Every structure is written in structure tokens, then in C-alpha cells.
Amino acid sequence: MFPGLLQTxxxxxxxxxxxxxxxxxxxxxxxxxxxxxRILTDPNPPQYVSxxxxxxxxxxxxxxxxxxxxxxRVGEVARWDHVHVRVxxxxxxxxxxxxxxxxxxxxxxxxxxxxxxxxxFAKSVFVDDEDQVAEHAAVxxxxxxxxxxxxxxxxxxxxxxx
Numbered sequence: 001m002f003p004g005l006l007q008t009x010x011x012x013x014x015x016x017x018x019x020x021x022x023x024x025x026x027x028x029x030x031x032x033x034x035x036x037x038r039i040l041t042d043p044n045p046p047q048y049v050s051x052x053x054x055x056x057x058x059x060x061x062x063x064x065x066x067x068x069x070x071x072x073r074v075g076e077v078a079r080w081d082h083v084h085v086r087v088x089x090x091x092x093x094x095x096x097x098x099x100x101x102x103x104x105x106x107x108x109x110x111x112x113x114x115x116x117x118x119x120x121f122a123k124s125v126f127v128d129d130e131d132q133v134a135e136h137a138a139v140x141x142x143x144x145x146x147x148x149x150x151x152x153x154x155x156x157x158x159x160x161x162x
Contacts, residue, residue, distance in 0.1 A: 057071060095142065
């Protein structure tokens with residue numbers, strides 16, 4: 001799935017409705033997600049690097065309109081100066097990122113603390129052990145090296161969106 005910070009409300013709603021039947025819970029999660037998105041539009045936003053597997057762009061969530069809106073949103077946000085989206089082509093083969101998604105966060109000031117967040121079905125697990133975080137950073141860098149560069153990633157996103 002697309003990273004939470006890049007998800008449109010309709011895409012997130014389609015995802016949540018596959019796991020939850022309670023409309024109030026879905027609405028609360030959507031509101032929380034909307035509030036989280038504000039970090040990317042703050043006056044002093046963080047640098048954000050996202051690697052998205054090519055298959056995510058092809059795996060339909062919701063109807064065609066939901067997917068089109070979602071992919072166009074990723075293409076739009078990927079053009080912001082502080083957002084860097086890279087597409088990992090399926091031709092890159094097997095990699096440790098297939099085991100599950102994770103997020104590396106470096107808290108400000110830079111170098112003060114880096115944590116890895118493992119995103120699971122019902123919760124997120126924060127890892128602050130320096131050795132484990134270093135392993136996750138190494139995996140991230142290997143996956144980044146296998147990804148399309150930013151220009152090629154944008155061309156891919158634009159082609160899929162049209």
C-alpha cells in the first residue's frame with residue numbers, strides 16, 4: 001500500500017473499510033491520518049524520502065477513480081522540494097523490504113535520535129536500539145540504490161496516472 005503520509009482520504013477509506021466495519025472507527029482513523037498529513041505542509045517540513053514498490057501502483061484499492069486520484073496525488077507531492085519519491089521496480093527482484101514496511105525517522109536536530117518504525121496491521125512498533133536501527137538504515141539504502149532515480153520515478157508515476 002502507499003505510505004500513510006501520501007494516502008488520499010478515499011484511498012485510506014477503501015483500505016480501512018477492508019479491515020473495519022465500524023464507520024465511526026474509520027472516520028476517526030481518517031481524521032487522524034488527515035492531521036498527520038499536515039507535517040508535510042508545515043512551514044518548516046521535514047525531508048521525506050519514500051520508496052514505493054511498483055506493484056503498489058498496480059494493486060487496485062477502491063475503484064479506478066480512487067486509484068487515479070491516489071497516483072496523481074503521489075505525483076503531485078513528489079514534486080515538492082522536501083519530498084522525494086522513488087519507485088522500486090519489480091525487476092529489482094527480492095529484497096528485505098518485502099518482509100514488511102518500515103519508516104526511519106531522524107528527530108531534530110539532525111543526528112539527535114534516529115528510530116525505525118515497523119508498520120504492522122494493527123499497530124506500529126518503534127525500534128530505538130542503535131544496532132537494529134543501523135540494520136534498517138542499511139536495508140533502506142540498499143533498496144534506495146535498487147530504485148529508479150527521482151526523474152525516472154516521476155516519469156513512471158506520470159505514465160501510470162494518465
